Amino acid sequence: MQSQIIQRKILRTICPDAKGLIAQITSICFNHQLNIVQNDEYVDHRSERFFMRTELEGRFDDERLLNDLDRVLPEGTIRELNPAGRRRIVVLVTKEAHCLGDLLMKSAYGGLDMDIAAVIGNHDTLRTLVERFDIPFHLVSHDGFNREEHDARMMAQIDAYAPDYVVLAKYMRVLTPHFVRHYPNRVINIHHSFLPAFIGARPYQQAYERGVKIIGATAHYVNDNLDEGPIICQDVINVDHTYTAEDMMRAGRDVEKNVLSRALYRVLAQRVFVYGNRTIIF
């Protein structure tokens, strides 16, 4: 049934490419009297895959709209229709405050359209900071548990908040495949390095040893392990011979939090599509 109030929603379509797709989808929206506020599409000619993000405004009859679309879209189509607006987040942390602090500030004072439902740490270090912002903090220690057990306890705590996304803000634990599969394309990580360089432990030490002149950070979806997954955003800064590994770490923190924040902005605006190991970002 058509809604009586005017809403804004995002229609996201991924399907095998075919002639006339844009015409067909936008015609259906037009027939539903929906105004296209913004439309972006992309065809990946290697995989012959079509991606479209349509920002719509009007009175929605979701069921009828999706039915009309399903009638014309090719087999294998994935389409979603979600309201625009704020998303619900759970943040996982360990001991480092810089990314978390930026998320807390932007959630409370503007910059990211999200509510932080809770922060969960495997250490208690950041409890005070979180509670300063009147947000629940949960300690889920890994002490005395194996990886599967700990992840199960984390998942139980996360799921109690039913978040749209799980953000790893310097959460320094490797996740089990079970955890990752439980939140498909919904876990975002900030990797403290310019991937694919310096995978693994102590990337700033590695960067120092190699004498690099640029360091960076990478925000990505988590699929198999912490160092892989589709890249959403990357940035770098210049360093020189006067930087110790510690100086690089300090300078790197700002890049990390900036990159995570920029990636989240795009994800929250439903602008990021994942296909294979790549992202399409409108």
Place this chain on the structure above:
Amino acid sequence: MQSQIIQRKILRTICPDAKGLIAQITSICFNHQLNIVQNDEYVDHRSERFFMRTELEGRFDDERLLNDLDRVLPEGTIRELNPAGRRRIVVLVTKEAHCLGDLLMKSAYGGLDMDIAAVIGNHDTLRTLVERFDIPFHLVSHDGFNREEHDARMMAQIDAYAPDYVVLAKYMRVLTPHFVRHYPNRVINIHHSFLPAFIGARPYQQAYERGVKIIGATAHYVNDNLDEGPIICQDVINVDHTYTAEDMMRAGRDVEKNVLSRALYRVLAQRVFVYGNRTIIF
């Protein structure tokens, strides 16, 4: 009449915004059996203006396609249908070689889809460089001519080559309004500064005096004078207190040529739309 061979063409549409525009345009392309290789559109909600660039492949009947479009598009529509591919350029220069050298290299060895039909200088300094690349060089001196007369002689020489675009590669003369109106949205300039900062003479000296930590360059269409016009591309580099005004100039040359080249790449691919004093770039 429909062409017998498969071609690639770019359809560019600017019109007042209205519901269903994308659906209507893409449906017509679909009816013409044209494949949409890439489509980009943008609505400027302030001016209520719709912009679309559609890269099409197939057998074209230009006249019928444009007629079909004109039947549905609103009054005030500007639409163009041009073949994709190389463009024809005339370059204007004075004495500095760096931008010209980059254009000559990229025209001859790849990087910019353009043929340099000729280079015209108000000084003879760069003749040797141009002739090394087997391209005609014309000296059109301003000695003994007022600005109007000199521009008239320039225009005669330019028009003999019927170029798609005129590129000012460090051409250090202010153009007359008559010249600018003669090539609407077809004259591209590289401004040796990060506009709107440091308008006027000796920008690097100005930057030095002000003690700035970043300098830049701006590529733009020329409308009224050398320091105005819709911006196409900008970039910057970091400088510090050890840079003299001369050092800034040397470092600035690389930014200038890079920015001009990036701007031209977009213009040649018919990706740049001008509306008022702004550009929309797909």
Place this chain on the structure above:
Amino acid sequence: MQSQIIQRKILRTICPDAKGLIAQITSICFNHQLNIVQNDEYVDHRSERFFMRTELEGRFDDERLLNDLDRVLPEGTIRELNPAGRRRIVVLVTKEAHCLGDLLMKSAYGGLDMDIAAVIGNHDTLRTLVERFDIPFHLVSHDGFNREEHDARMMAQIDAYAPDYVVLAKYMRVLTPHFVRHYPNRVINIHHSFLPAFIGARPYQQAYERGVKIIGATAHYVNDNLDEGPIICQDVINVDHTYTAEDMMRAGRDVEKNVLSRALYRVLAQRVFVYGNRTIIF
């Protein structure tokens, strides 16, 4: 008298250039058994001025060291000897939280070697945020006071904390010359624009209207007014036609806080020298 404990101090020298200055200064340090941890010098050949920052470690007899230096250094020398380490800051704010939030985080959790003694606002908006970090917040409203009176009240409140530096973290008031002269080279401002472009009100609106492709921010010492003074740090980000003035403002906030933080890092490390309207940064 020579200190019994090993300390680290910074010797900063500005004087007319002369032959042998480095040899003379470093010889005196050597005679005092002080180890030079890091030494940087620069000669500005335009003003014939010599700048040197010497990071020393050892047992200091400050008076004797400065006396020895004064005996050899030319007339007109300014030299300071200060302990390395944390500095004491008062922050002035109006209503915007992003720069303040970053300073609070870095003061509390690392990244900037400073203690925020107090935050003073001409509005009460940010009281809660500041008090979350257990730092005193003072409202010094400008309501009912002229500019001189308000600045006098601000100065009284600031001076009660005897700070090393005053940081304007989006403090949206023009300062009186009296205020500025009271804290020579000790007031640091973040200008919400890439100076010298877009001086004045609503810089993001100006940037939007001009259709720029890059926006930026500038941290500088305040001398005469908010838009002038020696530049310490600048940075930029790319924007495109899809950015409204509001989008630019949101993206600009991250640049602003990053640039302010980077500038402060250098100032706190006593790395920034001011000479005329320029900075020398080691």
Place this chain on the structure above:
Amino acid sequence: MQSQIIQRKILRTICPDAKGLIAQITSICFNHQLNIVQNDEYVDHRSERFFMRTELEGRFDDERLLNDLDRVLPEGTIRELNPAGRRRIVVLVTKEAHCLGDLLMKSAYGGLDMDIAAVIGNHDTLRTLVERFDIPFHLVSHDGFNREEHDARMMAQIDAYAPDYVVLAKYMRVLTPHFVRHYPNRVINIHHSFLPAFIGARPYQQAYERGVKIIGATAHYVNDNLDEGPIICQDVINVDHTYTAEDMMRAGRDVEKNVLSRALYRVLAQRVFVYGNRTIIF
């Protein structure tokens, strides 16, 4: 014997760190009546190594100056005294023109203080371009030779020109250890990737497959093989999902030539010191 004319020379010192080094070296220069135009030093506290670059002006008696220095400098010191000014270069190429073109332009029209004595290719592709600039081109084909034989023929051809440096401007051959040892810290390569990422063949294809959002290039000294050696300069550009591997390659060419040129600028100015696998750059 002291020269009768005023000259500018660069004194470069690497030695074990010790107290008083700056004082001792600069005192000797002072005693020789030499003016220190610019002095930079750095102590690597990990290796306890002292690096100093002193730009001197005056009448030089090289032998006496070096003797005086040797008397005070610790054992294990490496010091060089070279005239400032243009350097002599041989460029090695294969088939790609973009880096070579930039070097030819800057050698002929300013930007790099070097004379290109000759260009040597293992293919004949770039002969015309080189000869356009009136510089000798030599084909030293690898056809029918093993790697050692080919490198021996290259070295013979290079050594005939007695260059200060050998620049690999997209020379796509792996060098033998014999070749590399023959020109210690004198071979500069541009690596078509942001090291340490994407080592090996087809880096742009690798970058595309990984879905990175940033690509870059690295200029470095060659020690053991093409993908190692002390890094001199790196830079990056942003890419997005619309870039094919080919688009990345095109965009990457500009980064490559910019990075190579910036690295060479520093090398030619004798600003780059090598220690282990790292560079110190003043």
